[in-house]
Amino acid sequence: xxxxxxTADRLTKTFGTTRALDDVSLTVHAGESVAIMGPSGSGKxxxxxxxxxxxxxDSGQVRFRSAGGILTVSGMSPEQRARLRRDRVGFxxxxxxxxxxxxxxxxxxxxxxxxGTGRREAERQAGQWLASLGLAGMEDRRPGELSGGQKQRVxxxxxxxxxxxxxxADEPTGALDSRTSEQVLEMLQGSTVxxxxxxxxxTHDPQVAARCSRLVRLEDGRIVHDSADAEVAR
Amino acid sequence: xxxxxxxxxxxxxxxxxxxxxxFALTSGIGFMVFGGxxxxxxxxxxxxxxxxxxxxxxxxxxxxxxxxxxxxxAARLLxxxxxxxxxxxxxxxxxxxxxxxxxxxxxxxxxxxxxxxxAVLYVVLMPLVGLLPFAGAPMGVGGLWLGPxxxxxACSTLLLFAVGSAFLxxxxxxxxxxxxxxxxxxxxVKWVRAAVAVGGVVTILxxxxxxxxxxxxxxxxxxxxxxxxxxIPLLAVQLIGPWVLKVITGWQLKRxxxxxxxxxxxxxxxxxxxxxxxxxxxxxAAFIGVIxxxxxxxxxxxxxxxxxxxxxxxxxxxxxxxxxxxxxxLMTACSVGLNQTAQILDRRELYFGLSRMGVSLDQLNRIRRxxxxxxxxxxxxxxxxxxxxxxxxxVGWVILTSPATVxxxxxxxxxxxxxxxxxxxVTRPTMRSMTLGx
Numbered sequence: 175x176x177x178x179x180x181t182a183d184r185l186t187k188t189f190g191t192t193r194a195l196d197d198v199s200l201t202v203h204a205g206e207s208v209a210i211m212g213p214s215g216s217g218k219x220x221x222x223x224x225x226x227x228x229x230x231x232d233s234g235q236v237r238f239r240s241a242g243g244i245l246t247v248s249g250m251s252p253e254q255r256a257r258l259r260r261d262r263v264g265f266x267x268x269x270x271x272x273x274x275x276x277x278x279x280x281x282x283x284x285x286x287x288x289x290g291t292g293r294r295e296a297e298r299q300a301g302q303w304l305a306s307l308g309l310a311g312m313e314d315r316r317p318g319e320l321s322g323g324q325k326q327r328v329x330x331x332x333x334x335x336x337x338x339x340x341x342x343a344d345e346p347t348g349a350l351d352s353r354t355s356e357q358v359l360e361m362l363q364g365s366t367v368x369x370x371x372x373x374x375x376x377t378h379d380p381q382v383a384a385r386c387s388r389l390v391r392l393e394d395g396r397i398v399h400d401s402a403d404a405e406v407a408r
Numbered sequence: 409x410x411x412x413x414x415x416x417x418x419x420x421x422x423x424x425x426x427x428x429x430x431f432a433l434t435s436g437i438g439f440m441v442f443g444g445x446x447x448x449x450x451x452x453x454x455x456x457x458x459x460x461x462x463x464x465x466x467x468x469x470x471x472x473x474x475x476x477x478x479x480x481x482a483a484r485l486l487x488x489x490x491x492x493x494x495x496x497x498x499x500x501x502x503x504x505x506x507x508x509x510x511x512x513x514x515x516x517x518x519x520x521x522x523x524x525x526x527a528v529l530y531v532v533l534m535p536l537v538g539l540l541p542f543a544g545a546p547m548g549v550g551g552l553w554l555g556p557x558x559x560x561x562a563c564s565t566l567l568l569f570a571v572g573s574a575f576l577x578x579x580x581x582x583x584x585x586x587x588x589x590x591x592x593x594x595x596x597v598k599w600v601r602a603a604v605a606v607g608g609v610v611t612i613l614x615x616x617x618x619x620x621x622x623x624x625x626x627x628x629x630x631x632x633x634x635x636x637x638x639x640i641p642l643l644a645v646q647l648i649g650p651w652v653l654k655v656i657t658g659w660q661l662k663r664x665x666x667x668x669x670x671x672x673x674x675x676x677x678x679x680x681x682x683x684x685x686x687x688x689x690x691x692x693a694a695f696i697g698v699i700x701x702x703x704x705x706x707x708x709x710x711x712x713x714x715x716x717x718x719x720x721x722x723x724x725x726x727x728x729x730x731x732x733x734x735x736x737x738l739m740t741a742c743s744v745g746l747n748q749t750a751q752i753l754d755r756r757e758l759y760f761g762l763s764r765m766g767v768s769l770d771q772l773n774r775i776r777r778x779x780x781x782x783x784x785x786x787x788x789x790x791x792x793x794x795x796x797x798x799x800x801x802x803v804g805w806v807i808l809t810s811p812a813t814v815x816x817x818x819x820x821x822x823x824x825x826x827x828x829x830x831x832x833x834v835t836r837p838t839m840r841s842m843t844l845g846x
């Protein structure tokens with residue numbers, strides 16, 4: 175078994191009177207792709223937000239194990255969590271969320287520049303990532319001039335360019351047709367799992383989940399199925 | 409359906425509070441400026457009225473552009489909060505005509521509420537503003553009061569403007585069941601603007617040169633020529649301004665080394681016209697303000713005997729110049745605040761997403777501040793430099809002989825920049841709420 179990168183221990187999160195997550199524990203290993211599935215309101219996005227440090231749990235802990243040691247994400251200040259997300263975590267969202275006024279190259283380079291890399295070097299690396307994802311020659315186009323699939327590939331390049339230790343994707347293919355969806359997913363997995371980092375993906379689509387190495391199913395804020403546990407039991 | 413929506417509109421403060429506040433601010437300032445101008449047009453002493461109407465008209469012309477920018481910003485903010493409801497109604501099968509009627513009714517209602525608030529603001533502030541002394545005594549509440557007729561006309565004009573803007577705004581977007589789409593590609597600013605602007609200035613100078621001096625003895629013709637001399641360069645600046653802003657920002661983009669500066673420059677280049685609408689109003693005011701301020705400084709070198717008419721008129725002109733510049737800055741600051749709020753609401757999903765990725769609130773605010781303040785600095789630098797070149801002998805002489813005037817001018821400009829910064833500051837809570845909740 176590869177090493178444990180992310181550990182969630184007995185997470186609970188309540189919004190108002192609604193308990194979004196109830197005593198959830200989960201471990202994510204390096205190099206695996208985890209699909210989190212479940213009906214609307216089951217808590218899958220909340221789980222992703224807690225694992226990535228976007229939100230803090232009401233109780234329980236999230237630990238991030240890296241070369242520098244173990245970090246307790248849930249104990250960090252909002253500023254520390256923001257820095258962790260910026261420097262060590264990659265995100266891909268359904269809507270892409272690219273800055274519309276920047277070119278594709280600049281959208282990717284900005285992620286590196288925010289972590290302190292100089293503009294010239296950042297744009298060089300951004301160009302390389304875009305080329306590796308099949309967008310050579312489109313570096314100077316703006317998001318409005320790209321198709322949905324191309325925009326998602328720019329978003330993948332932006333998520334990967336900082337070499338994050340884990341990548342989170344929230345319905346990354348939700349707005350794409352099935353063929354483009356397959357291509358985007360292949361690139362997302364190749365660029366993440368292919369270099370040994372885990373991919374945690376929230377999806378409604380069983381076909382997308384089927385391409386992941388592990389499936390976690392949530393219902394009413396609790397994990398009702400984890401394919402990793404099922405495998406151990408077998 | 410319209411009645412149902414209008415009935416519910418004030419139940420949700422998030423929908424009406426900001427647009428109504430925007431319109432209240434805009435109309436409050438507008439009524440006060442209009443009331444101030446009317447004071448000068450109706451000064452009791454006829455000989456003073458003959459002098460002051462020229463200055464009051466000049467000040468009004470200078471304030472037209474910042475005022476228009478402010479009204480447009482308020483109208484833009486009015487349009488923001490309705491997008492989700494429009495998309496929802498389209499999904500339910502509402503037709504274009506129904507949506508148009510709803511938008512017009514809703515904009516009219518919110519603008520009317522804002523204008524009513526503006527009238528209250530105007531009445532509340534009158535005793536304070538009325539303390540300003542002109543023509544030998546404080547203007548007083550009576551001097552600033554427009555009267556029911558003029559106030560009603562001003563309210564109706566503002567209301568028409570709001571409804572007209574809403575109608576035009578709706579034509580620029582496409583309402584689909586999935587949302588309201590606006591154009592995303594960059595707007596092009598062509599050099600033709602510069603050519604048209606230069607052509608306009610050359611034409612007015614040619615006309616002025618060719619008209620025989622005897623013709624200028626006619627008071628009416630003199631007024632027309634004076635109006636042209638002031639307003640055509642003003643329009644020229646409005647035409648050339650976005651192009652100049654584009655050139656300067658393009659240069660800043662090439663030199664941008666930090667992500668904040670890169671995004672800020674791209675943000676301005678996305679639509680130089682839009683940024684110009686926010687800060688450009690200050691260009692002409694600063695240009696004329698520097699020249700007029702130096703002129704006033706020069707006149708002040710002559711020693712007036714206390715209590716004489718000359719001393720009073722000089723004091724009034726001096727106050728008028730600084731007041732006009734201050735009001736132009738105040739309008740620009742409000743315009744920036746309203747525009748930035750509208751932009752935050754437009755891009756709430758993007759800002760929420762960037763915040764989830766770890767971009768801090770400070771970084772997002774810095775990007776917005778850089779976009780506005782670097783544009784404002786560019787506009788002010790160009791305007792002040794142009795004024796110094798055009799009126800070099802006057803400006804040069806004042807620099808050498810009247811440091812107090814230079815200090816006052818620098819102080820008013822600095823105060824204006826601070827006002828615009830305050831306009832940015834008041835948008836921070838909106839930004840914070842967007843990054844927290846999307």
